[in-house]
Amino acid sequence: MAHIPRTLIADDQPDVIAALRLLLKSAGYQTESADSPSAILEAIKKREFDVVLMDLNYARDTTSGQEGLDLISRIHAEDKTLPIVAMTAWGTVDLAVEAMHRGVRDFVQKPWENSRLLKVLRTQVEEGRSRRRQRQKASQRRELNHTLQLELKEAREIQRRLMPAKSNRFGQFEIASSWRAARTIGGDYLAAFDLPDERAVLCVADVSGKGLPAALLMSHMHAALKTVAAQHAEPRDVCARLNQLMYGNLPLNRFISSFCGVLDLPRGVLQFTNAGHNPPLLVRSNGETTRLTIGGRVLGAFADSTYAYQEIQLRSGDRVALFTDGLTEIRNATGEEFGEARLRQLLIEERRRSATELQSIVMDAAIKFSGGEFEDDVALMIVAVN
Numbered sequence: 001m002a003h004i005p006r007t008l009i010a011d012d013q014p015d016v017i018a019a020l021r022l023l024l025k026s027a028g029y030q031t032e033s034a035d036s037p038s039a040i041l042e043a044i045k046k047r048e049f050d051v052v053l054m055d056l057n058y059a060r061d062t063t064s065g066q067e068g069l070d071l072i073s074r075i076h077a078e079d080k081t082l083p084i085v086a087m088t089a090w091g092t093v094d095l096a097v098e099a100m101h102r103g104v105r106d107f108v109q110k111p112w113e114n115s116r117l118l119k120v121l122r123t124q125v126e127e128g129r130s131r132r133r134q135r136q137k138a139s140q141r142r143e144l145n146h147t148l149q150l151e152l153k154e155a156r157e158i159q160r161r162l163m164p165a166k167s168n169r170f171g172q173f174e175i176a177s178s179w180r181a182a183r184t185i186g187g188d189y190l191a192a193f194d195l196p197d198e199r200a201v202l203c204v205a206d207v208s209g210k211g212l213p214a215a216l217l218m219s220h221m222h223a224a225l226k227t228v229a230a231q232h233a234e235p236r237d238v239c240a241r242l243n244q245l246m247y248g249n250l251p252l253n254r255f256i257s258s259f260c261g262v263l264d265l266p267r268g269v270l271q272f273t274n275a276g277h278n279p280p281l282l283v284r285s286n287g288e289t290t291r292l293t294i295g296g297r298v299l300g301a302f303a304d305s306t307y308a309y310q311e312i313q314l315r316s317g318d319r320v321a322l323f324t325d326g327l328t329e330i331r332n333a334t335g336e337e338f339g340e341a342r343l344r345q346l347l348i349e350e351r352r353r354s355a356t357e358l359q360s361i362v363m364d365a366a367i368k369f370s371g372g373e374f375e376d377d378v379a380l381m382i383v384a385v386n
Contacts (some may be wrong), residue, residue: 010054083124187214237353246300285317326376355384
């Protein structure tokens with residue numbers, strides 16, 4: 001059933017109200033009336049109207065319309081979308097213009113022409129309903145956006161808790177981590193945790209894509225790594241098992257690049273496998289650098305992937321930087337990339353710093369280079385051998 005328009009007739013003359021109610025009732029309108037500004041405002045507060053048809057003069061012997069002009073603002077303070085059609089027997093062009101400036105949608109002089117008045121009211125009812133629908137949709141969008149923001153904030157907090165602490169220490173190894181998502185949440189991943197047999201796992205990974213889908217895959221990677229690392233001693237076996245798990249669970253065209261390392265704490269040895277990830281940089285105490293590339297293909301793309309591994313003796317003063325491509329692919333205002341060469345040079349120059357200091361220096365340099373604008377997720381882990 002079509003909604004019957006509800007009209008508030010605001011006038012201080014009983015005969016005018018009676019005539020208007022009779023006209024509008026015959027045209028299918030519901031009507032209510034009010035004969036003073038206070039009564040008008042009270043009616044609007046109590047129920048919703050489709051249109052207000054109001055006189056601009058309420059005080060006896062007053063023709064300025066000021067009382068009605070002031071009332072327009074008060075009505076719109078209650079409901080900005082409510083259409084107002086003004087009526088006055090003493091209307092002038094200036095008064096009409098001022099009423100329009102205050103928010104009146106149309107203007108009719110007394111005595112009115114029935115057909116024109118009804119046409120004006122129909123138009124204003126339709127436009128008013130349209131504005132209210134738009135307002136309702138906008139309100140729903142704001143509410144939905146607010147809910148999404150709260151959910152994303154919660155998701156970010158959950159993701160942050162999955163990341164390692166900003167600083168860790170395993171025996172002679174000091175580890176500092178930093179993570180920054182391009183959006184609220186992202187697909188970059190870092191892990192640093194110890195195992196019962198005097199070993200510690202180091203991992204950096206990058207899920208293809210951004211946002212919530214990538215973050216969900218990253219959380220799956222985290223859960224799988226924790227379980228698999230406890231069951232397999234060597235990084236190549238860890239990556240092989242992770243690949244099997246990811247291959248059966250990743251959507252089409254999704255994959256994960258990852259570097260998985262295991263520190264043998266008593267021997268000071270790093271065993272690692274690189275599954276298609278940006279090679280971490282090993283900087284020796286004398287400034288020599290090595291890219292840690294040995295491994296295999298990205299995780300989750302091929303069912304039959306196998307992985308080689310390498311073992312490196314770490315010595316006091318060495319530094320290892322694990323990172324995602326979001327760091328080296330940061331661009332400045334001219335489009336130039338930060339690049340691996342710039343990162344390597346910075347690591348060499350600052351290699352005597354602690355892990356925490358070096359991590360801060362690198363991230364500060366990246367932020368300064370890009371002007372603080374990160375187009376991709378960035379993850380960085382520095383391992384310092386004391």
